[in-house]
Amino acid sequence: MVKKTLLLAVIFLVFGQSFGQSYSLDARVASLKVQSAHLEMEGENIQGETIGINNQYLTMDGEPTILITGEFHFSRYPNEHWKEAIQKMKAGGIDVIATYVFWNMHEEQEGVFSWEGDNNLRQFIQLCAANDMKVILRVGPFCHGEIRNGGLPDWLLGKMLTIRSNDPEYLKYVDRLYHQIGIQVKGLLFKDGGPIFAIQLENEYQHSASPWGLTYPAQPFDFTAAERDRQLTQEGVSISKEENPYAELGNQHMSVLKSLAQKNGLNAPIYTATGWGNAAVIKNETLPVQAAYPYPGWAPAEPSDFYLYKNLQKNPDYGPVRYNPEDYPYIAAEIGGGIEGTYTRRPVVPAKSLEALINRFLGSGANGIGYYMYHGGITPKGDEFYFNDEAYGYPKMEYDFQAPLSAYGKPRESFYRLKTLHYFIHSFGEMIAPMVLPIDPPSGNPYKPEKVRYSVRSNGDEAFLFLNNFQDHKQRKDLENLQFNIHLNDGRIQIPESGGISLNKDENAILPVNLQLGNVRLNYATAQLLTKGQNRDGEFYVFFAPEGVQPEFSIAASEEKIVKAPNCMIDKSSQRVLIKPDKLPAEISIQSKTETLHFLVIDKATALNCWKVKNAGDDFMIITDAMVLDKNGQFDLISKDKNNINIQEYPAKGELKASKGNLTRLSNPGDLLASYKLELKAIPIDFPVEYKGNKMSIDLSSGMPHGPDDIICRVHYTGDTGQGFLNGKLVIDDFYKGIPWEIGLRDYLNQPSPGKLVFYFRPMYKNASFLQDLDPAKIPEFDERGQFLKIGTPEFFPEYKVSLTF
Incomplete structure (x- = not known):
């Protein structure tokens, strides 16, 4: 375990390309002090659980953590399905739900607040708590979210006040809104043992706005921003190079909003603020979070920098920013989990782009992952108009966003691809968060087909090598015969030992380097870690081979250890044991005097269908293309169209039972995976x-x-x-x-x-x-x-x- 008090820094030197496809990286470290005293954000709840923050990462109960956040708007989804939606997000590896409280949907008519039905904020937060899901509450008053006026009520336009400013008349209405929200979430905040550990104030303040919905055809947009800020207002998430002459007034307004929130009981350990594009941030009191939209509908369709590795903490996306980025951990809170099309622009987001994007963020030093959106919805119609932003030309009802979970809660390909990375973060985030990335990763140019894009995060002794061969709006080429020399404190590790690895176009990979797994030192693997588990048979690790990559494992040699690897080529020397599976799936078992470790090796297609579940404290992997909702000892399968469902289980216990249908075991005792076929009664569907x-x-x-x-x-x-x-x-x-x-x-x-x-x-x-x-x-x-x-x-x-x- 990495010591909490130590921040590890990598001095990253590229010695150059020595043999055409060979790359050498120096990942030895020098210690760097972790700083937290300057940040006024931390908390402890009534159970004694703590949340903290330093300039590198968040902590939960003192341990480094990488949280995975998914945006889901409760008011855009039927309340009778909220529980199921939360469970599906959890199944996909989401730790935190971020959700907007849209002012105009709760106070469409002035003074008449609606908190019932699909607007029942309290019920939604209680369901999050019941399903062990943390919450970031985005309280506005301005939200954006492709909602009419960005969430500001229409009646506000008819008041003699200046919106999004310290105008006392405007603040009177904001105070009333916050008071109402405070009533709804009373007792559900982190300090009380509730799930709300963070609150976002405003949104993209002094960066962007929405057009007022009360407009005329062909009329130029009248943006929902204070008059003083309109000249610099952006139409979407973008770079804003000009400094706002009223920046200090903007920062003061954010401070006033925080005071109003606290006055009304909206107290949380962490307050966040969207920090991209010179947006306003309260220094040391709000955590600035970042975004990435490679397929925006508000900008030209051209290659972006979002698939190039760089030091994000020193050079944030959508820079310049209004704060010193090295004072805060880099948290990506709005990664485009899809995109919402407008009438005039309709980008399509490839599923592989999201997987590669998360690889790039982790390989560029990000210590928080968040998606906008992760779960889509349908925006209800108001009493007088459609709530979706019609002025911008969005659909009147649909808010699917091409999200990993659709407007009706159905998983897309991106859901499965992202799940593999979420499992990895859950298992190894505590190790990764304190790891420091290179000073200057060799990222290249998004327009040119470079031979390889790579980065490394290391603590000096252990490391992860990041590779990415995807680029938005530009075709890449298959890469072959890649070899990497990683220099760590104890010496150099060459990956692979001989020859090279290949990386198909649009693929990405995260390879372990010199990891200590239990009593085993894994020198390297040309397979990606998916997850780890523990059961009565010992500890197991699941690896998968990225598409086009031949998996091999180099394990430090030891006379104490016995390596068993059926259907694998094993080559032993005095220094290491090299293992290459002949076919997948394969299992490598390493036995010592005190423990036995198992490495399950599968292909990527199988990894996409892996689900981690628990039974009586033991971890199991269920492999099926149906969705799996884990309920600790019981799990639900949800299958689209298929009434015959194939299921595999690892470790192979062979003891599954189904609540209905005919469940037949297909495998034999001793097989690596227990295999089943579940036959359900077919349901014919035919509507005229x-x-x-x-x-x-x-x-x-x-x-x-x-x-x-x-x-x-x-x-x-x-x-x-x-x-x-x-x-x-x-x-x-x-x-x-x-x-x-x-x-x-x-x-x-x-x-x-x-x-x-x-x-x-x-x-x-x-x-x-x-x-x-x-x-x-x-x-x-x-x-x-x-x-x-x-x-x-x-x-x-x-x-x-x-x-x-x-």
Whole structure:
């Protein structure tokens, strides 16, 4: 374990490329003092649990930690499904939920506050507490969040006051809002043993704003910012090089907001502030957090720097910033977990881009990971208007954001890819957080196909090597025969020992270097650590081979240890044991006098389907393409469409039981993995579909059929926009961007008289500006009028849910 009082610094020197594909890195360290006295942020709750912060990382009960935060807006999701949503986020490896309190959704009419139904903040926070989920509460008053006026109520525009300033009349209304929020979360703050450990004040203050919703067609935007700040107001997250002459007034306003929050009982160990692009920060009293949006709809579609390693603590993204970045840990709170399209711009975020982005953040010194959004939703309609920001041209209802969990809580490919990294952070974050990264990682140019991008974080004795071969808006090439020489305090380690490794285009990898795992010194592995576990058979570590990489393991030799590795090539010398699996999965067992360690080695496709669960204190890996919700001794499987589900278990106990269906064990005693096939009764789904001109209807009058947990409807069309009406009321809409439009039907089917879900589609136009964001293969041949519309046959997928026990 790394000593808490020691900050480790790496002096990173690139000696140069010696043999075309060979790279040498000096990862020896010099100690550097960890500083925390200057930061007025820490806390202890009634159970004696503590939260702290220094200039490098956060601590939980004194231990370094890397928290993983996912944005989820409770008011954009049906309250009857909040518990399930929280459990799904937890299954994906999320530790913390960040959520906005949108002022205009709670006080649409002046003086009339709504905290019921989908606005029930207290119920949501209580559910987070019940599911051991921490919370960052984003209290505004300005939020943005693609909400009308950025969350400010319309009636505020009709008041004689200056918004987002220290105008006493404006602060009177903010004070009233904070008072109401304080009532809702009373007893749920960290100090009381509750989940709210951090509170965000304002959002992008003196950086960006939203247009007021009360506007006229073609009228220039009138931004929700104080008049003094409007000249420098940005339309989205971006670089802001100009200094605001009213910066000090902005910092003072943030201090006033903090005082108002504390006055109204909103007390937390940590207060955060969005710090990018010269935004306002209270020095030493708010933790500035950062962002990264490689696929923004508000900027040109061009390669970004977000996939290049650098020292983020010295050179933050979206710099310059209004604070000394080396005074704070680097926390990335708004990594674009997807993006919301506007009518004129519709970027599509590839799943592999997110995986590579997190690799880059960890390999650039970040000690906090946060996604905006992680779970999508549907924005409700207000009494007088749609709450989604219509002035900016967002969908009226849909807020899917292409997030890892969709607007209906369905996992995307990005959910599975990010989960592999979240498991890694959970298992090794305490080790990584104090590790220091290179002074100057050789990152290169996003426009040029460099041979390799790499970085290292080290404590001098142990290290992780980061590799990335992905770039947004630019094709990369497969990389071959890469070799790295890592210089640590005890000498040099060459990876691999002979030959080289390959890294496919769009792939990334995090390789362990000289790690002490129990009594075993792992010199290196050309496989990535997924997680670790403990059970009555000992400790186990799970590794996976990145695509295109041949896994091999070099273990320091010892006469005391016995290495067993069936189906592996083993080469022993006086210095090391080199192990290369012939096929995957494989298990390497290292036995000493005091313990036995097991290394499970799998391919990446299998790693994406791995789920870590507990039973009677023991850790198990469940491998299945169904979603797994762990409930400690019981776990739920949620399977889209498949009623025959393949399941594997490691370690192979072979004792699973299902609450329904026919569960058959396929493996034999002694097999590495216990294998099962679960057969559930198939549920046929067939709703009558009609077409008329630009419209299509799905008859839901039969209601929700018995059996499925949900029914997913995939709507196929090629056009401009689609809108769905139930009983004449708009309930969902979509901007075509060449990816499937999937709708969860259960809430519509469970209504008293669902009737028909009627879709209205509009044709795509040849001169549409969003065509720049489409895959060229998805752009059709337009007719003589310059239009195109094709409506396909919808598909229906029943979602099966079953509980399993050990």
